[in-house]
Amino acid sequence: APAQWTSDELVAADGRSVPCSVIGDRTGWAVVLAHPHPLYGGNRNHPLLHAIGEQVAAQGGWAIAPALRPEGAGDMPPSGPMVDLQAAINCVNDTTPDPPALVGYSFGAGLMAHHAAGTWAAACVFVAPPADMMHLPAPPEGCLIVVGAHDSIVSPATLRAWAPDHDLAVIDGADHFLHGHIAHIAERVVDYITLNDDMNRLGECTSPYLL
Numbered sequence: 001a002p003a004q005w006t007s008d009e010l011v012a013a014d015g016r017s018v019p020c021s022v023i024g025d026r027t028g029w030a031v032v033l034a035h036p037h038p039l040y041g042g043n044r045n046h047p048l049l050h051a052i053g054e055q056v057a058a059q060g061g062w063a064i065a066p067a068l069r070p071e072g073a074g075d076m077p078p079s080g081p082m083v084d085l086q087a088a089i090n091c092v093n094d095t096t097p098d099p100p101a102l103v104g105y106s107f108g109a110g111l112m113a114h115h116a117a118g119t120w121a122a123a124c125v126f127v128a129p130p131a132d133m134m135h136l137p138a139p140p141e142g143c144l145i146v147v148g149a150h151d152s153i154v155s156p157a158t159l160r161a162w163a164p165d166h167d168l169a170v171i172d173g174a175d176h177f178l179h180g181h182i183a184h185i186a187e188r189v190v191d192y193i194t195l196n197d198d199m200n201r202l203g204e205c206t207s208p209y210l211l
Contacts, residue, residue, distance in 0.1 A: 002057075002058065003054070003058070004023070005023045008020045010091055012086070018088070019044070019067045021050075021065045023056070023057045026062050028062065029060075029096070029122065029194075030062050030064070030098075030100040030101070031053070031063040031100055031102075032064055032102055032103070033105075033108070034068065034104035034105070034108025035065060035067075036105055036107050037070075038067075038069070044068075046105065049065050049103075051186035052186045056190055056193070066087060067084070068081040068085065068111070069081055069084055076135055077111050081107075086115070089102075089115065099121050099122050101123040101193045102116055102121045105128060106153070109127055110130050110136055112126060113139060121140070123144070123196035124139070124142075125144045125145075125189050126139065126144070127185065127189075128148065128154055130154050133154075138162075139166060143163075144192045147168065147170055151176040
């Protein structure tokens with residue numbers, strides 16, 4: 001039977017309880033998922049995160065999506081959600097020997113970009129990172145960046161300027177909400193993660209994967 005999502009609860013460094021959605025048996029490779037801004041309807045059960053997590057579990061991995069606290073609207077990442085996200089990353093580091101892949105969507109992609117700048121990850125995927133609204137550090141080498149061709153929050157041109165040396169996957173017909181494209185994007189994201197996981201085990205560097 002397909003793996004099912006379950007709920008768990010972590011404790012952040014500042015003592016806050018962090019509810020999480022988890023799928024898979026917590027063995028093997030892992031993916032940490034970061035959702036869009038909770039003040040605008042983002043939550044740990046977003047359809048894109050669920051689609052990615054379900055495919056991860058079907059391929060023998062596991063995924064964890066923490067509930068990020070609803071704060072922060074400036075151009076720098078708010079400390080609270082960053083601490084929540086770190087709790088999930090720590091959970092993976094305490095559970096499995098290999099670092100997780102980091103996947104974020106919208107606000108979550110902005111948070112992941114900051115985490116990726118200071119840690120080693122098996123792979124990094126940024127879906128519609130809000131480079132127009134939040135200061136983002138340069139993305140790590142070999143990451144996958146995805147954006148809808150008609151995204152009104154962050155344009156493909158902005159992301160090309162943010163990451164001029166990276167390949168950018170522009171999804172024809174998609175806007176920021178990716179309606180009608182979630183299954184396709186989830187499949188390609190997981191393909192990219194597993195490709196990088198295989199290369200890391202062979203001691204090779206990561207490389208871009210185009211949708």
